[in-house]
Each structure stands twice: as structure tokens, then as C-alpha cells.
Amino acid sequence: MSLLELEDVHSYYGHSHILRGVSMEVEEGEIVSLLGRNGAGKTTTLRSIAGAEPPEVRSGHIQFNGTDITDLETEDVIMSGIAIVPEERRLFSNLTVEENLELSRISQNTWNTIRRKIGLSDPSGKSLDELYELFPVLEERKEQQAGTLSGGEQQMLSIARTLRLPNVELLMLDEPSEGLAPQIVETVMNAIETIAAEGTTVLLIEQNVQAALELADRGYVLDMGSIVYEGTAEELRNEDDLDQYLTV
Numbered sequence: 001m002s003l004l005e006l007e008d009v010h011s012y013y014g015h016s017h018i019l020r021g022v023s024m025e026v027e028e029g030e031i032v033s034l035l036g037r038n039g040a041g042k043t044t045t046l047r048s049i050a051g052a053e054p055p056e057v058r059s060g061h062i063q064f065n066g067t068d069i070t071d072l073e074t075e076d077v078i079m080s081g082i083a084i085v086p087e088e089r090r091l092f093s094n095l096t097v098e099e100n101l102e103l104s105r106i107s108q109n110t111w112n113t114i115r116r117k118i119g120l121s122d123p124s125g126k127s128l129d130e131l132y133e134l135f136p137v138l139e140e141r142k143e144q145q146a147g148t149l150s151g152g153e154q155q156m157l158s159i160a161r162t163l164r165l166p167n168v169e170l171l172m173l174d175e176p177s178e179g180l181a182p183q184i185v186e187t188v189m190n191a192i193e194t195i196a197a198e199g200t201t202v203l204l205i206e207q208n209v210q211a212a213l214e215l216a217d218r219g220y221v222l223d224m225g226s227i228v229y230e231g232t233a234e235e236l237r238n239e240d241d242l243d244q245y246l247t248v
């Protein structure tokens with residue numbers, strides 16, 4: 001059984017039929033990349049999994065850990081172990097780096113409720129020390145206001161903050177490399193690789209095909225709301241026909 005499974009998912013924004021039968025799987029421990037050019041439906045896929053509205057998933061099924069999560073609200077999806085780093089970073093720009101990390105910590109009461117509901121024993125997400133080890137630059141800048149960080153540093157803070165959530169089994173990132181200089185892309189991708197090596201499964205949405213396929217085990221290519229290709233990262237790298245679906 002796969003950790004995440006989408007089966008023939010159709011999603012709509014009002015009358016616009018955007019996802020047209022998306023089926024894909026992510027196995028535990030994998031890094032899977034979802035590729036495709038602007039408007040292909042990548043964010044819509046992520047939002048469909050996350051239970052965000054819009055879009056509306058009108059047919060098909062999404063399973064996580066063997067449970068049907070198709071109709072769950074975002075809060076319950078997160079509670080089940082899926083965490084999302086959105087495209088827009090949504091940081092508190094007037095607060096410091098450390099305050100941003102502190103804020104995202106779930107209160108003890110909330111966590112106790114979650115534990116009772118889903119019967120977990122692991123009480124929390126990553127500690128500040130663990131996150132500073134993963135992103136040393138955040139420790140150097142912990143007193144600095146988030147709004148004054150560079151784009152790359154903000155992306156790192158956004159990822160770090162998400163990892164404060166308890167019980168992250170699947171981390172979904174929406175174009176973490178967007179707008180970043182190549183060297184910074186490498187730093188962010190290396191951090192994602194470390195997160196995966198520590199046991200978190202990753203679904204990575206990217207337009208930066210090269211960076212994504214260096215990291216991923218497998219990939220899916222989305223075009224006009226349908227999966228047009230799937231394969232191992234190596235197969236995707238060697239498939240010339242894919243260029244038509246991947247140019248921005």
C-alpha cells in the first residue's frame with residue numbers, strides 16, 4: 001500500500017474542470033516530483049490533496065496511510081500527517097526568524113487533543129536546535145525580521161516552520177526553488193534531501209526540472225490537468241519527448 005494514493009481525481013474551480021483524472025502514488029520514504037509548466041495543474045493537485053477550497057474535488061479518491069482523506073478539511077489533513085509548504089511563504093514579516101518558528105508551535109492543548117484523536121505518541125515536530133542544524137543560516141539570523149531576509153532565507157524559514165508541526169509524515173512543497181539563485185536552489189534542495197533522509201516522505205512540485213530530478217526518486221509530468229508521463233528520475237531525465245510539457 002502506498003503512503004499517498006490519488007485515484008482518478010477530478011477537481012474544479014466553479015465550472016472550470018482543471019484536474020481531469022489524476023492518478024499517482026507516493027511510497028513511504030520516496031521523494032516524488034510533480035512537474036509541469038505554468039498552469040498545468042500542479043498547485044491544484046496539491047490543494048486537492050490538502051483539502052483546500054477551492055478547488056472542489058468532484059470525483060475520484062485520495063488515500064493517505066490507507067485512509068480516505070478526499071473530503072477532509074485542511075486541518076484534519078494536516079493532523080493525519082501531511083504538511084504543506086505553500087508557494088507564497090506566508091511569513092510574519094515584522095517578527096524575527098525565531099518568533100516565526102515559535103509561533104508555529106502547536107499549543108500543548110491542541111497537541112493533546114490531536115494525540116487523543118489519532119492515538120500517537122510522538123509529541124512534537126522538530127526542535128529549534130534541529131531546525132538550526134538543518135538551516136544554519138536561520139540561527140545566524142534568528143534575531144532578524146523575517147521580512148528583511150533574502151528570498152532563499154525566507155524559503156528556508158518557511159520550510160523550517162512547517163517542520164515544527166507534529167507528526168509530519170509527508171511534506172509537500174510547492175515550487176520551493178521559485179525565484180531563487182542557482183546556488184540557493186542547491187542549498188534548499190540539499191535541505192529537502194536531508195529531511196527525506198531523516199525519514200520524511202516528500203512530494204515536490206517544481207518547474208525547475210533539473211533541480212527536481214536530481215533529488216527525486218520518481219516523477220510525474222502533468223499537462224492540462226492530466227498525467228502525461230511517469231517514471232524514475234533517470235527515465236525522465238533521458239526522455240527527450242518531455243520537453244514539450246516542461247517548457248515554461
Ligand code: ATP
Binds near residue numbers: 038043
Ligand atoms: P503555476 O506554476 O503557474 O502555479 P500550476 O501547474 O500550479 O502552475 P495551477 O495553479 O494548478 O497550475 O492552475 C491550473 C489551472 O487552474 C490554471 O488554468 C489556472 O488559471 C486555474 N486556476 C487556479 N486557481 C484558480 C482559482 N482559484 N479559480 C479559478 N481558476 C483557477
